[in-house]
Amino acid sequence: MSKTAAQLKQLLSLGENQTLEYLTSCELKHCGPQVCAFLNTQGGYLLCGVDDKGQIKGVEQAVQVAEQLESQLKSAIQPPVLFSVEVQQVENKQLLVVEVPAGKDIPYAFNSDIYIRAGEQTQKADVDTIRDMVMRKQVEPTRWERLFSSELDEQGLSASACKKLLSAKRIPKEVAQAEQGLLHQLQLLSLAKYGRLTNAADVLLASAPGKRHPQARVRAVCYRHKADDEYQDLQHLDGPMADVIEQLITFVMRNTPSRARFSSANNQREDIPMYPEQAVREAIVNAFAHRDYSNFAGGIKVEVSPAHLKIWNAGAFPQGIDEHKIQQGHISVLRNPDIAHGLYLQGYMEKLGRGSVVIQQACNEAGLPAPKWHSDSTSGVTLTLFAPEVTPEVTPEVTPEVTPEVTPEVTPEVAKLIRAIKGERSRLELQESLALKDAEHFRKNYLNAAMDQSLIEMTIPEKPRSKLQKYRLTALGQQLKQQVQQQPSDKKTS
Structure with missing residues (x-):
């Protein structure tokens, strides 16, 4: 992950060790062997602009140096691999942090020489060590x-x-x-x-x-309602990965409405996408880069509904990685380094492990709830981006009165349903409480209509057809219930 000043100071206080090396130089000939050695052992951090005693010397024109060094390293190290070169500031000085994962394709070579890490030292691997690395690689199953x-x-x-x-x-x-x-x-x-x-x-x-x-095919679906299996758009995609990625991004942006954002400075309305395209792009690319392609029952599914955007891919998080570490942007061993490298070359992946950080920042800047990752060893990884929550503070600068987005105009049917909901109720319980015999009429005119306006929600949204599914009022629904309870039940409510 991108290190904070405090975390860097902690690294500097540890001193050089098996996974940490200091260099005052940023030259390729000095950095290359260190990165290569980390790849061939257990990964680590290279801090450039620091002397061997841990004193920060700084790096001049750090941004340009970082870009040049990253490009040079990726050309000089074989086989292809991803790592990260970041500029960080500590004590008013800039230094470079090269974060290197443990490689999956050992032995790695820098300019045809193989290096390893032995304690605090980086050294060329001898013949016996190289033979051992090759033998271990042959024993491991081919990816x-x-x-x-x-x-x-x-x-x-x-x-x-x-x-x-x-x-x-x-x-x-x-x-x-x-x-x-x-x-x-x-x-x-x-x-x-x-x-x-x-x-x-x-x-x-x-x-x-x-x-x-x-399993390489991709399914994209847009649901008209938050429940059931009705959909307004469905696509099954197959083709070169970059083409499918672009088609998926287009699918999401096409099926999510724009939303109005009002500036408190000038009262101007701005129409922006429901979900930031940068977050959508990163989320989709991550699914392709990290999924388990060996699972023939797996795949990738993108689901758009009024409440959220879900992107699922087969394969749980790599060993040692959980939801918390993903949110922090931890570097991990890539499941598919060759595929990830192909995406990197085409500009789809910037920094290893940084996608989750980019997604969170984009959602935060857009005023969206924090995204959530969920990993299960049997069902795969699901990333959920949530639609903006509707509250009375949505557009306070436009008018002191409650806006239609806060207290939506509802039909008499929806008003009756809102009155009937107490706590969590099943679909059948709600239908019976309203003395309705036509299930289809109830579903379309009561249940789905209320969900489309974010007045009620499912208790198990990830399993719309679950037999245990129940429904409850949202915060907006609770607010509206207080109003409709004071009005005649046979009049339209606004």
């Missing part, structure tokens, strides 16, 4: 993304997707300038081996990866 894709050849790749990847600004020069053909270029990116394409190449670049990998 799904590294397996050969069945029945995929160059003809099955999307020409436009390959062009987009290989012409990206971040593509290494040796890849862009390679003259041995497409397969060779993809092999340099760990997307091919021995002339055969991998599963990572399939889901990233194939025209229709779902033919071979049904």
Whole structure:
């Protein structure tokens, strides 16, 4: 995660150790071996602009230096890997923090040399150590993304997707300038081996990866109501990953209304998207980068409803990571480093582990409730972005009177339902309390109508069809109930 001044001071107080190294220099020849060594052991932090006694010397033009160093490191270290280079300020001085995860593809090499961390020291690995690293790698099962894709050849790749990847600004020069053909270029990116394409190449670049990998297909649905299974938009997407990501972002933005925000400074109304596009983009990209592709019953699902946006992907959090650490932006070992690297090269991933922080900041700046992550080893990971809560303080500067958004105009049916709800009631209990025999009429004109106006909510929103499902008043519903109780039940309420 992005370190605070206090956290950096704590790192400086620890002194150099197995996972922490100080350098006064930011030169590639000094930083490269350290990053390589961390990748080959258990990860760690490199602090540039600090002497060996932990005294901060600072870095001049730190932002430019950080960008240059990150680019140089990612070109010089093989196989491809993601890490983070951040500029931080401590005691009015800027330093660079290079945060490195433990690598999944050891041994890593910097300019063809392999380095390891031995206590506080970084050193070149000897022959026996390298042999041991290679042997351990052979014993470990091959990742799904590294397996050969069945029945995929160059003809099955999307020409436009390959062009987009290989012409990206971040593509290494040796890849862009390679003259041995497409397969060779993809092999340099760990997307091919021995002339055969991998599963990572399939889901990233194939025209229709779902033919071979049904779990690669993506489902996007927009529900008209907060309950039941009615939907107003449904798409099943299959194609190169970058194309599907863009289609999903478009789907979400198309199916979420704009909302009005009023400036207290000039009383001007501004129409903004319900969810910040930056948060939507980061959330969708994270689902593709971190999901478990080996689960053939898995996939990715995007669900839009009046109350929330949910993005689900198969596969629980990596070992040692939980909801709290995700919110803090902890770096972890990537489940799919080859796929993540392909997304990084095309500008979809900026910093490893930073997506969750970006999502939270975007939601906070937009005035939305805090997003929530939930991980389950059997059902996968779900990220929920919540629609803005409606309160009397929504537009206080527009008029001193209660606005229609705060006390919505409701039908007599909804008013009756609001009166009938006490605590948590099941659908059948509510219908019987109103002496209604037509279930479909009750669902459409009472239940769904009230939910569409955020007056009631489900007690188990993640399982709309649950037999244990009940309904209760929202804060807005409670407020409205106080008003409708004072009015005749056969009149329209506003």
